[in-house]
Amino acid sequence: MSAPVLVWLHGDSLSTEDPAVRRYPSAPRVFVFDEPWLRGVRPSFKRLFFLFEGAVDAGAQIRLGDPATEVLSAMEEAGAARLAVTRSPAPRFDEWMEALHGRVDLEVVEPEPWIRIPDAFPLRRFTPFWKKLGAEWS
Amino acid sequence: MAQWLADRLVGCYAEDRSGAKAAPVQGGREAGLSVLRGFSVVGYATRRNFVPGDLTTVSRLSPYLRHGMLGLAEVAEAVRAEVGRTADAVKFWAELGWRVFWRGLFARLGRSVYSDLEPAKVPLGSGTMPPEVERGETGLVCMDETVRELVATGYIHYHARMWFASYLVHHRKVSWREGERFFYRHLLDGDPASNALSWQWVASTFSSKPYFFNRENVEKYTAGRWCARCQARCPFDGSYSALETRLFGGKL
Numbered sequence: 001m002s003a004p005v006l007v008w009l010h011g012d013s014l015s016t017e018d019p020a021v022r023r024y025p026s027a028p029r030v031f032v033f034d035e036p037w038l039r040g041v042r043p044s045f046k047r048l049f050f051l052f053e054g055a056v057d058a059g060a061q062i063r064l065g066d067p068a069t070e071v072l073s074a075m076e077e078a079g080a081a082r083l084a085v086t087r088s089p090a091p092r093f094d095e096w097m098e099a100l101h102g103r104v105d106l107e108v109v110e111p112e113p114w115i116r117i118p119d120a121f122p123l124r125r126f127t128p129f130w131k132k133l134g135a136e137w138s
Numbered sequence: 139m140a141q142w143l144a145d146r147l148v149g150c151y152a153e154d155r156s157g158a159k160a161a162p163v164q165g166g167r168e169a170g171l172s173v174l175r176g177f178s179v180v181g182y183a184t185r186r187n188f189v190p191g192d193l194t195t196v197s198r199l200s201p202y203l204r205h206g207m208l209g210l211a212e213v214a215e216a217v218r219a220e221v222g223r224t225a226d227a228v229k230f231w232a233e234l235g236w237r238v239f240w241r242g243l244f245a246r247l248g249r250s251v252y253s254d255l256e257p258a259k260v261p262l263g264s265g266t267m268p269p270e271v272e273r274g275e276t277g278l279v280c281m282d283e284t285v286r287e288l289v290a291t292g293y294i295h296y297h298a299r300m301w302f303a304s305y306l307v308h309h310r311k312v313s314w315r316e317g318e319r320f321f322y323r324h325l326l327d328g329d330p331a332s333n334a335l336s337w338q339w340v341a342s343t344f345s346s347k348p349y350f351f352n353r354e355n356v357e358k359y360t361a362g363r364w365c366a367r368c369q370a371r372c373p374f375d376g377s378y379s380a381l382e383t384r385l386f387g388g389k390l
Contacts, residue, residue: 047292053165
């Protein structure tokens with residue numbers, strides 16, 4: 001029997017179609033409002049409520065605080081032994097992963113991109129990018 | 139429910155507690171799917187540049203795409219299912235392609251998106267956000283309406299975003315970082331890379347030349363509605379050649 005999993009939903013992938021949710025559809029889900037970051041940036045409340053509605057729609061428990069700390073607490077409460085989360089390009093995501101490294105059985109799920117950008121592809125201007133990689137859609 | 143959340147998130151948002159209200163559009167995948175079902179791409183290529191809601195064909199899907207409530211692939215396929223490969227579809231897919239481009243750049247550049255990626259092609263200012271601009275009290279209807287809609291709804295049409303950014307950076311000589319933060323604070327679709335790099339595109343630190351516009355452009359794409367009730371001395375009135383000289387000291 002596999003270890004109980006908690007799925008962590010973040011603001012780049014807040015949906016029941018999130019790749020980590022699709023991998024563990026029956027696992028409990030958590031979304032964390034990143035309190036230290038929000039207190040610095042202070043976005044409009046409209047933005048936060050839009051995210052809140054997204055988290056409710058995705059069936060996630062909603063928490064407020066430091067994300068790494070909060071997901072550890074959520075795992076403990078849920079009796080989860082593994083944390084699954086979909087990768088984000090945001091630098092904060094890497095910082096969260098670093099904070100959790102070695103403290104939890106962590107599974108980063110790679111999203112399936114609409115259009116994959118090869119590592120060696122030079123990203124300078126949109127037109128040559130789209131001409132080459134968006135050919136199917138041009 | 140908004141009041142309940144506002145109580146719990148005090149100190150985390152820009153408004154006073156009394157000003158904390160829900161956006162006029164609902165978040166979540168189900169709401170996003172509803173917007174997608176109501177969207178038709180027919181006419182997109184020719185009408186997307188128009189700003190007024192009754193004249194434009196923009197999808198209003200961007201907040202859902204930004205937060206992964208909808209996926210780029212499913213939206214692209216929905217358009218293909220509606221019309222196949224038409225000029226409208228191809229234009230719309232290219233707009234989705236910009237999101238792939240920004241996301242790819244963000245993965246590579248990280249927080250460097252907040253620094254000039256290239257030397258500016260024209261002199262830029264380093265001013266801070268003028269209070270009357272942020273309050274939507276410049277007297278320029280096109281700018282004030284843009285701010286009013288942004289703050290009230292969390293959305294503005296992409297063409298109005300470009301006009302506002304160009305006004306702030308090239309006419310008011312405000313640092314693009316100030317405008318970037320202002321938009322990010324309010325836009326429901328605010329995305330670090332898309333927002334910052336679009337401001338850099340206007341400023342010319344991520345493009346070969348600065349973006350600027352004239353009154354004729356605003357009149358055309360707003361059907362003259364804003365200009366008709368504007369009493370201000372218009373800083374955008376003139377040919378592109380004249381504006382080039384006025385803003386940048388000569389032909390680019």
